[in-house]
Amino acid sequence: MNRINVGIIGVSGYTGAELVKMLISHPIFNLVYCANTEGSTTVAELHPALMGVCSLAVEKVDMERAAQSCELVFLALPHKTAMQTAKGLLDRGIRVVDLSADYRLNQENYEAFYCEHEDLDNLSHAVYSIPELHGSVAHGAKLIANPGCHVTASLMALAPFLDQIDLTHPIFIDSKTGVSGAGKSPSSTVHYVNVNDNINCYSIIKHRHATEIEQHASVLCGNKVEVTFVPSLVPMTRGMLACVYATLKTDCDPLSSMETFYQNKPFVRVRNAPPHTKMTSGTNFADVYAARHGNALVAMCAIDNLMRGASSQALANANIMMGLDETLGIPKIAYVP
Secondary structure: OOOEEEEEEOOOOHHHHHHHHHHOOOOOEEEEEEEEOOOOEEHHHHOHHHOOOOOOEEEEOOHHHHHHHOOEEEEOOOOOHHHHHHHHHHHOOOEEEEOOOOOOOOHHHHHHHOOOOOOHHHHOOOEEOOHHHHOOOOOOOOEEEOOOHHHHHHHHHHHHHOOOEOOOOOOEEEEEEOHHHHOOOOOOOOOHHHHOOOOEEOOOOOOHHHHHHHHHHHHHHOOOOOOEEEEEEOOOOOOEEEEEEEEEOOOOOHHHHHHHHOOOOOOEEEOOOOOOHHHHOOOOOEEEEEEEEOOEEEEEEEEOOOHHHHHHHHHHHHHHHOOOOOOOOOOOOOOOO
């Protein structure tokens, strides 16, 4: 099969680095264009761990240059900047996989938590895709809204039970994330002194990802879903564990329900005991588990927040978009011990 030229805009950050690692060894995608807001550097200079592995130049973002070089571009950019860039690429006929929040929500929900949306035309046809939950919806898409880490882990724990829980009862989600989820830019929140030996709940209940979980869970089951979402920052570099608590209305065996729901899904592993985040580190795996106590359900999902929560899921979606095997180029060996 002919190679497909691809690019990354926003290569400076953690998710950009993870995309580089996967794309340089992808059997079909050919990484030919890397860019950030400044340019005049190389991938190895930005990410010294890649010295001797990737010597690609990093250019200043140029829409025409990207369009001339690539069939597909990954955007690892902050919200608002991403939609401005995506519009320019889409206008030039380039497919886009966007890792930001800019196309994940409807206009009302987006503008309530972010800013005024500047690309409503493309928002209307953006495809939101967690492959195990949305099937091959990404196939042939022009624009993919790649889900974020908290939402991916939460929905993958919750989705098998949307038709088995009482939606009139509260649904609570406790999601713990590693510090890399806050991005590469330094701040007091992620300063070593504040993170070390500490667990910090932040933006509880009103977190903007709660709205994303509710919007897409409601679409999946065809009924209104409301959640109480509490994220926590924990002192580890990468990893995420989302625990969902709900009330069952059926006599199901939760673990059997998960096994049936995720049967033949290559990147979901149903565990016989609660998963550890380390089991998924550096991979696209989502490790899930569920149990019940009377009618109380506990369902959980562990992922790597930078991989399944961002870059490797973006690559899986790009594979599907281009008609390729979903698993191509996706890491399966965890970073252990």
